[in-house]
Structure formats: C-alpha cells, structure tokens
Amino acid sequence: MIETMPPAAAAPSSQAVTSLRGRHLLGIADLTREEILLILDTAEAMKEVGERPIKKVPALRGRTVVNLFFEPSTRTRTSFEIAEKRLSADTLNIAVATSSVTKGETLADTARNLEAMSPDVIVLRHSMSGACHLLARICRSRIINAGDGMHEHPTQALLDAFTIREHKGRLEGLKVAIVGDLAHSRVLRSNIHLLNKLGANVWVAAPSTLMPSGIAQFGVTPTTRVDEAVRDADVVMLLRIQLERMQGNFFPSLREYFTLFGMTPARLKLARPDAIIMHPGPMNRGVEIDSEVADGSSSVILEQVANGVAVRMAVLYLLAGGEA
Amino acid sequence: MNMLLKGGRVVDPANQIDGVRDILVENGLIARVGSNLPADGADVFEVPRDVVLCPGLIDMHVHLREPGQEHKETIATGTAAAVAGGFTAVACMPNTDPINDQASITEFMIARAKEASLARVYPIGAVTRGSKGEQLAEIADLKSAGCVAVSDDGRPVATALLMRRALEYASMLGIPVINHCEDQSLKADGVAHEGFQAARLGLRGIPGEAEEIMIERDITLAGLTGGRVHICHLSTRGSLRAVRNGKARGIKVTCEVTPHHFVLTDEALAGYDTNVKMNPPLREAADRDEMIRGLADGSIDAIATDHAPHHADEKGVEFDQAPFGITGLETCVPLTFDRLVYPGLITLSRAIELLSINPAKILNVPGGTLSEGAPADITLLAPDLMVTIDPTKSRSRSRNTPFGGWTLRGGVAATIVGGRLVYTNEAVTALAAHR
Numbered sequence: 203m204i205e206t207m208p209p210a211a212a213a214p215s216s217q218a219v220t221s222l223r224g225r226h227l228l229g230i231a232d233l234t235r236e237e238i239l240l241i242l243d244t245a246e247a248m249k250e251v252g253e254r255p256i257k258k259v260p261a262l263r264g265r266t267v268v269n270l271f272f273e274p275s276t277r278t279r280t281s282f283e284i285a286e287k288r289l290s291a292d293t294l295n296i297a298v299a300t301s302s303v304t305k306g307e308t309l310a311d312t313a314r315n316l317e318a319m320s321p322d323v324i325v326l327r328h329s330m331s332g333a334c335h336l337l338a339r340i341c342r343s344r345i346i347n348a349g350d351g352m353h354e355h356p357t358q359a360l361l362d363a364f365t366i367r368e369h370k371g372r373l374e375g376l377k378v379a380i381v382g383d384l385a386h387s388r389v390l391r392s393n394i395h396l397l398n399k400l401g402a403n404v405w406v407a408a409p410s411t412l413m414p415s416g417i418a419q420f421g422v423t424p425t426t427r428v429d430e431a432v433r434d435a436d437v438v439m440l441l442r443i444q445l446e447r448m449q450g451n452f453f454p455s456l457r458e459y460f461t462l463f464g465m466t467p468a469r470l471k472l473a474r475p476d477a478i479i480m481h482p483g484p485m486n487r488g489v490e491i492d493s494e495v496a497d498g499s500s501s502v503i504l505e506q507v508a509n510g511v512a513v514r515m516a517v518l519y520l521l522a523g524g525e526a
Numbered sequence: 527m528n529m530l531l532k533g534g535r536v537v538d539p540a541n542q543i544d545g546v547r548d549i550l551v552e553n554g555l556i557a558r559v560g561s562n563l564p565a566d567g568a569d570v571f572e573v574p575r576d577v578v579l580c581p582g583l584i585d586m587h588v589h590l591r592e593p594g595q596e597h598k599e600t601i602a603t604g605t606a607a608a609v610a611g612g613f614t615a616v617a618c619m620p621n622t623d624p625i626n627d628q629a630s631i632t633e634f635m636i637a638r639a640k641e642a643s644l645a646r647v648y649p650i651g652a653v654t655r656g657s658k659g660e661q662l663a664e665i666a667d668l669k670s671a672g673c674v675a676v677s678d679d680g681r682p683v684a685t686a687l688l689m690r691r692a693l694e695y696a697s698m699l700g701i702p703v704i705n706h707c708e709d710q711s712l713k714a715d716g717v718a719h720e721g722f723q724a725a726r727l728g729l730r731g732i733p734g735e736a737e738e739i740m741i742e743r744d745i746t747l748a749g750l751t752g753g754r755v756h757i758c759h760l761s762t763r764g765s766l767r768a769v770r771n772g773k774a775r776g777i778k779v780t781c782e783v784t785p786h787h788f789v790l791t792d793e794a795l796a797g798y799d800t801n802v803k804m805n806p807p808l809r810e811a812a813d814r815d816e817m818i819r820g821l822a823d824g825s826i827d828a829i830a831t832d833h834a835p836h837h838a839d840e841k842g843v844e845f846d847q848a849p850f851g852i853t854g855l856e857t858c859v860p861l862t863f864d865r866l867v868y869p870g871l872i873t874l875s876r877a878i879e880l881l882s883i884n885p886a887k888i889l890n891v892p893g894g895t896l897s898e899g900a901p902a903d904i905t906l907l908a909p910d911l912m913v914t915i916d917p918t919k920s921r922s923r924s925r926n927t928p929f930g931g932w933t934l935r936g937g938v939a940a941t942i943v944g945g946r947l948v949y950t951n952e953a954v955t956a957l958a959a960h961r
Contacts, residue, residue, distance in 0.1 A: 231726075308839075308842070308843055309843065309844060310842050310843065328844070330844040330845065330846040330847070331727055331728035331729055331798070331845065331846070332727065332728075332729075332798030332844065332845045332846075333844050335797060335798045336798065336843075336844060336845075350728070351728050351846070352728030352729075352730075353727055353728030353729075354728070385725075388728060391726065391728060414725035415720045415721055415722070415724070415725050415731055415733075416721050416722030416723075416725050416726075417725070419722040420722075420725075420726070
C-alpha cells in the first residue's frame with residue numbers, strides 16, 4: 203500500500219494533524235484550519251491517482267461505504283462513488299425518495315438497519331438540516347455529510363477551496379464574492395466557515411429577501427448591490443436559484459433576478475482580470491449566470507467537478523483509511 | 527385524617543408569614559397555623575427545619591394529552607409528575623383528541639383526575655369549536671362543567687374579530703381568554719428562533735415579531751372589550767414591552783413565562799437535539815435576560831411550564847420533523863431555585879407568588895394561601911437538596927427534557943393536596959408520621 207499510495211504532500215501547516223481517523227465530517231464548522239489544509243494537501247496526492255492509467259489504489263480495500271441519498275443528486279453521488287471505487291472500497295448506493303420517508307421507516311431506523319450490516323462509512327445526503335448529527339448520534343460508522351438541508355455541504359466547500367488554491371496558490375487575502383440564494387444554501391454556510399478559516403475576504407450578495415438573518419455575525423460583508431461584491435474580486439461564486447423561491451415571493455420573477463444579480467460578461471468585468479468563476483451546480487443558465495460567463499475562459503466550473511473526486515477521496519481516506 | 531405539620535419554615539406571602547410554624551390540617555382544610563400547636567389526635571409529621579412549607583404550587587399551562595394521546599401522557603401520569611414536581615394543581619390545555627370543546631370532555635377529564643386523586647386538575651376549554659378558529663365553543667357550558675379559562679392553545683385565534691367576540695363573551699362569564707400568541711403566516715414553516723443560531727444551523731426561523739404582533743393585537747382588543755387576556759409563555763423582549771405598556775394603560779393583561787425561556791437560549795440548538803425544539807422557540811440571551819427582569823419586577827405574573835410530553839419515537843427524528851414541546855413539571859422547582867432564587871434574582875416569596883398566588887388569582891381558583899379555612903394544598907420545598915435530573919426516573923410517560931443530567935440546587939420534599947400526602951421525596955429524610 204505504501205508504494206502505491208502517494209504520501210500526502212508535506213505542507214508545513216499539516217504537521218500538527220496527520221489523520222482524521224474515526225471522525226465524522228458533519229461540517230466545516232467542526233474542522234480546524236490545520237485539518238482543512240490536511241484534507242487539501244491529501245487531495246493533491248489523490249488527484250495524481252486520478253491522472254494515472256490505472257486509477258485505483260487499495261487504501262480502502264475491505265471497507266464498506268454506503269451512499270445514503272434522500273435527495274436526488276447526480277453530481278455529488280457520482281463523485282463520491284467514483285472516489286470510493288478509486289480507493290477500492292466496497293460501495294453501495296441507496297436512494298430513497300423523500301416522499302416515502304414520512305410514510306415509511308424513520309431515518310433513525312434506516313440508519314440502525316444499515317448499522318447492523320457494519321458499514322465503515324455512511325455518506326448521507328438529506329433534505330433536512332441536522333440529519334447527519336442524528337445519524338452520528340446513533341451510528342458507530344463514520345458519517346460524511348454530503349449535504350444536509352440548509353446547513354452544510356462540507357465536501358463542496360473543500361473542493362471549492364482546492365480549486366481556488368490551484369488557481370491562486372492560496373486563499374489568504376483573496377476577495378471572494380458569493381452571489382445567489384444565500385438564505386437556503388448549505389454551500390454558502392460551508393464556504394463561509396472554510397474561507398474565513400483560511401483567511402479569505404468574503405463578500406456575499408443577494409436580494410434582501412434571500413439574506414440569512416444575522417448574516418453579519420458570519421464574519422462576511424453582506425450587500426444587496428452585486429457590483430460592490432464583484433468589484434476587484436479574485437473569485438466569483440454563484441449559487442443556484444431555485445424556481446420555487448419565486449412562489450415564496452422571495453423575488454418577483456427570474457427575469458428581474460437576472461437583471462439585478464445575474465452574472466453577465468459586463469458585470470464580470472468589474473472583477474479582477476484574472477478572476478475565476480465558480481458554481482456548485484446544477485446551473486440555471488440565464489438566471490444566476492449568463493451562458494457566456496458559464497462557458498467563458500474564466501469559468502472553472504468543470505474543474506470543480508473534477509476536483510470533487512480528489513477531495514472526496516482525501517476525506518474518505520483520512521476518515522476511514524489506514525489501520526482499522 | 528387530620529395532620530399536624532410540625533417545625534418547618536412556613537412561607538405564606540399572602541399572610542406575610544415567613545418563620546417556623548406548625549400547620550394543623552383538618553378535613554382537608556388548613557385549620558390553624560401557629561407555634562406549638564397541640565396534635566389533638568392528628569397524625570404528627572416532624573418537618574425538618576430547612577424544609578419550606580408554602581401554598582401549593584399551581585401550573586397554569588400543561589398538556590395532559592388525555593383523551594386521545596395516551597402514548598404521550600395520561601391524566602394519571604401527568605398528575606403524578608405534577609405532584610412530584612411540587613404542583614398541587616394544574617390547568618390543562620384543550621388540545622387533546624378530541625379537543626376539549628364541550629362539557630362532556632371536560633367532565634371526562636375531571637372524572638379521570640378524581641380517579642388519579644393526585645393533583646387538582648382545572649381543564650381549560652377551547653375558545654372555538656374544534657379550535658378551528660371559526661365558531662365560538664359553548665363557553666358557558668364549558669365553564670359550568672369545570673373549565674376555568676378558554677384557549678385555542680397552539681392554534682392561536684387567528685382573526686381579530688373572533689378574538690374580540692371571545693374576549694367579550696368570556697368576560698361576561700368572568701373567565702380569561704388565554705392565547706398562544708403567534709401570527710401563523712409570519713411563523714410560516716419555522717422551527718427555531720430566527721437569528722444567527724438558526725441561520726448558522728440552516729434551520730427555518732420564527733421571528734420574535736410573529737409573537738409580538740399578536741400580543742399587541744390581543745392587548746389592544748382587551749382594551750376595546752374590557753375582557754381579560756392572559757398571554758401564554760411569552761418569550762421576547764418586544765412581547766414583554768407590549769405587556770408592560772398594556773398594564774400601564776390599565777388593560778387587563780397577564781402573562782406567564784416558562785422555565786426554559788428564563789434558563790436557555792438558542793445557543794442550545796447546536797447539535798440539533800429535538801428536546802430543545804419548542805414553541806415559542808428558545809430566543810436570544812437578551813430575551814432570556816429580559817424574562818428574568820420581568821419575573822423580578824412584577825411585569826410577568828406567573829411561571830408556567832408548558833409541560834408538553836411527546837413520545838421518544840416522535841422526538842427521535844430529524845429536527846424539522848419533531849413535534850414542538852418539552853416536559854416541565856418535574857424540573858420547574860429546581861430550575862426556579864437554582865437559576866432565580868439562589869443567584870438572588872428573585873426572592874423565595876416572589877417565586878411563590880409566581881408559582882402559586884398569581885396563577886390562583888388569574889384562574890380564579892382556590893389556593894395561593896395557607897389561610898385558615900383554605901384547602902390544605904401545601905408544597906414542601908427542600909431548598910438545599912441537590913437534584914440531578916434523570917429523565918428515566920420521570921413520573922411522566924414521556925422523557926423529552928433538555929435538562930437531563932443537570933444538577934440543580936433546590937427540590938421538592940413532599941406534596942399535600944386536600945390534606946392528603948400525595949408525594950414524598952425519598953431523597954429527603956424524616957417526614958415520618960407518628961401519633
């Protein structure tokens with residue numbers, strides 16, 4: 203294993219911590235700066251695995267990983283599954299339609315039944331905040347949060363940070379503008395924790411109806427004027443606008459949202475010339491982002507997807523790899 | 527059976543008594559309070575010197591769940607929890623299944639309480655049929671059957687016109703309308719106090735203003751009608767400001783606060799324990815501190831627990847899915863002593879006012895005093911007892927408390943209802959009867 207498993211890049215900052223073995227990953231809020239850097243450094247080594255002709259290492263051979271998804275997801279579930287397979291884990295996908303949850307078995311019972319089959323890791327995606335905490339209280343398996351309600355989506359923030367670091371070499375001192383449905387976004391919450399811990403300067407922009415209560419206490423600069431957020435930004439990150447928000451009267455129409463907040467080539471000119479454009483997907487072209495921007499030279503959206511596999515490999519390896 | 531309680535510290539603010547006295551109980555009533563009273567054939571109970579005898583505590587806001595939700599609580603288990611918590615009487619909310627909107631259900635509750643023969647039970651009737659907020663229930667009939675107030679608890683009276691009528695009609699009958707004030711459209715699908723903590727955890731918020739809007743409305747309507755409104759479990763600074771203003775204008779408004787709202791804040795949400803999910807939700811520290819000020823300065827009239835038992839299966843789900851509410855009957859006295867009396871925020875006699883005298887006045891029921899001739903409802907408090915809350919030992923059928931494992935100073939030694947010793951705490955020594 204040692205010869206096929208590249209050693210984690212020895213960044214000085216990761217000296218203090220070398221493993222997250224036995225831990226859960228419920229959110230970025232629980233991680234220290236050193237632990238985040240350990241994951242990012244490990245992901246660099248993992249990325250190299252993905253560039254080999256034989257994209258497989260035996261790091262999780264004999265370990266069982268259950269991907270338990272209560273919400274539809276293509277990107278995240280596939281990304282986890284590829285990551286698990288590249289680490290040689292035995293993986294199992296369970297997709298549960300949310301509608302059957304209320305009628306059928308409770309989450310706790312589903313978890314207990316899975317536990318009985320002794321998985322090493324459960325990757326959980328759920329529509330309700332705190333679902334991973336509930337599982338972590340019940341289960342001996344390590345829980346990885348693949349997105350819980352409006353709370354956190356830690357591996358998304360980690361892959362975002364990884365992507366930013368690849369382009370900018372650092373996060374410290376960067377101006378990062380996050381624009382979109384802040385109130386309902388778990389990606390936002392994870393990113394705020396992570397970017398703050400790594401010293402970025404975070405601006406957030408949204409219509410006032412989609413601004414979370416107490417946003418200033420998050421340690422970011424909130425604004426309803428998107429141009430202020432984008433001006434001289436090194437990174438512009440767009441969040442998905444969900445159609446049902448319009449029915450909730452958060453804004454009058456997608457058209458008006460696009461006029462006020464949509465990322466157009468003109469607006470992007472306010473950012474630094476070398477700014478990168480990010481989006482966690484799935485994109486609404488013509489709502490939060492103009493296609494010209496999404497497909498333009500500044501866009502790193504597909505790189506984010508590629509990096510997702512490496513970052514998830516790193517997380518799985520650090521939580522569940524090594525000696526049992 | 528007659529009893530002589532000998533040697534404890536009697537605290538009876540209504541009669542300005544605070545000192546070592548004997549209490550003689552005859553035929554379920556207080557016969558005499560004085561020094562060195564003769565036994566006259568009564569059973570003699572030697573009360574330890576450090577035990578406080580006070581008028582029986584009255585919890586004016588509990589959910590006993592019977593009829594219809596006996597898996598959560600019954601009148602027997604709920605009143606067992608009540609007496610273990612030092613309460614000699616409880617007023618139970620009508621949101622049972624069926625709703626207590628007619629005399630036959632009230633009578634059923636009273637009959638069940640008589641069978642249990644523990645705490646007194648004062649049913650609160652529904653304001654509207656089925657608590658649907660459409661048509662007034664037969665409130666006079668409910669009152670005749672034994673209801674002491676009306677409320678559509680949990681389903682606030684939605685329209686101002688209906689609330690106006692309810693206040694007018696209830697005032698004719700001399701009973702208060704108790705309202706759980708919350709604008710449902712503003713609450714929407716919220717599950718926790720709207721603020722930084724809920725935002726951080728990704729929980730949908732319930733703004734304090736959802737409560738304040740309806741409190742302002744109800745106080746205004748009490749002014750219009752001359753009726754008496756009692757505000758349930760208020761929880762925000764703005765709510766208390768509204769009540770203070772109303773009182774200053776001479777409007778007949780009273781209010782209560784729960785122990786969890788004077789102890790906990792929304793910081794307890796971290797970890798998503800469904801036992802900190804209740805309605806109104808835990809608010810911010812500034813709100814909690816203002817509740818304490820209101821308890822001290824007299825603007826809050828009562829401490830009520832909003833005892834809301836739920837089965838472990840119902841609470842053992844995602845935070846969003848769990849029902850609102852926690853148990854409270856057995857944790858109220860320890861929390862009141864430990865968090866209010868010992869830190870010097872309120873005096874013991876103020877605590878008795880909040881837990882006994884004022885609830886009796888608001889509901890116009892006997893109690894709140896140890897005057898001769900009053901029912902012998904007496905709570906024996908053990909102020910120095912160290913209590914560790916153990917939910918598994920609760921008398922309630924449910925275990926949903928966030929205070930499990932807390933160690934608090936101050937507890938209940940024994941509870942006497944109508945001259946009958948209905949609860950003794952084994953942790954308190956020597957309350958043995960002898961002739």
